[in-house]
Amino acid sequence: MKIETRQEEIIRVAAKLFKEKGYSAVTMRDLAKAMGIKAASLYNHIKSKQDILKTIIISLAEEFTEGMLQIQASNENCIGKLNRIIELHVKISNQNIYGMASLNNDWMHLEEKLEYYQQLRDDYENDFRKILETGIASGEIINIKPEVMMFSILTTLRSLYLWIPKKEDINLDELSHSLSQILIKGINK
């Protein structure tokens, strides 16, 4: 296990605070107190508050993008791809509970990187939609508006960060499987 740098520790603690109160409501003095130092000392390790948010969100967004690229490139059928998307969300959410909160709730406070983030998100949703449309065309899944279907599945997956922490003894494979059953069986002909 690689040892955590002070900078990484600050970012991890910041993500935790951001989850509880949101980016705007967390002050640099709050963050410093949680680190056991003074606010000014944070700046030996990080560039700015904004930069912390950017680091948290962009790294996660890129992780999702990469996962989607791999799923697209695989030669599974539509349902198989959907199952792999579920696994992707379960895995990333479980590894980064706090960061997922920022990704979901504080992306609008990105400044220079806002457009880039939105591009990644739009691309991700378009790829997702395309998988559903392919499945509809091939008769693999039922013919309901793909928009509603994607909305339903994606909002569930995007909220995993809220729910995973409540289950003390979480089995990720079991969770993926339950979600698959709930989310897919409903659209599987």
Place this chain on the structure above:
Amino acid sequence: MKIETRQEEIIRVAAKLFKEKGYSAVTMRDLAKAMGIKAASLYNHIKSKQDILKTIIISLAEEFTEGMLQIQASNENCIGKLNRIIELHVKISNQNIYGMASLNNDWMHLEEKLEYYQQLRDDYENDFRKILETGIASGEIINIKPEVMMFSILTTLRSLYLWIPKKEDINLDELSHSLSQILIKGINK
């Protein structure tokens, strides 16, 4: 149609701003500018910023509570009750897109009313879970952990406020029906 008081107008405009940036990131000067007046003038109509948030969130939470009570009291079966819950969320979300954002994202900034809000939410979720458990016991729905089931359905319904505004020509009955098909067919034996 009842005419809107200035106070109601301020709360409506505030909810819109809260949706875009979150409660903490919206200043009273932002709100005043959106109203076309100076910040100090707001205080002729409202008690405090905190009070605006409280009004938005608590009225909505109570609306959900009331809806759930009626559904509970009805003598429909489990699936029927779930369908009525879906309709309840679609209806309230559509009538109060902006307020739903605060309910979902800014409840932690409630101060005196935080505990009361949490009680309403917990009660709502317990009632929801009980409906699912009854359905499982009677064999009406599949035997998957009700926690996962409730999480999946409820997060979808709670995110409707994000999605409804994107559809220009929204037909509420059709939306409820599509959601019912997606959310229920997956758990209907």
Place this chain on the structure above:
DNA sequence: TAAAAAAACTAACACTTGTTAGTTTCCATG
């Protein structure tokens, strides 16, 4: 152990925050 580098500190800055006090303007009612 001395020197260098890393990481903490104090003090302060310029600006923004929610809110209050006191005053002026607008407008419907007598």
Place this chain on the structure above:
DNA sequence: CATGGAAACTAACAAGTGTTAGTTTTTTTA
């Protein structure tokens, strides 16, 4: 037209904001 109340205004407050400068302490390296 006079008047009283509603609703706007200006000015200011005390506290809190992110961040910088300069200094001291701690840790690592040679």
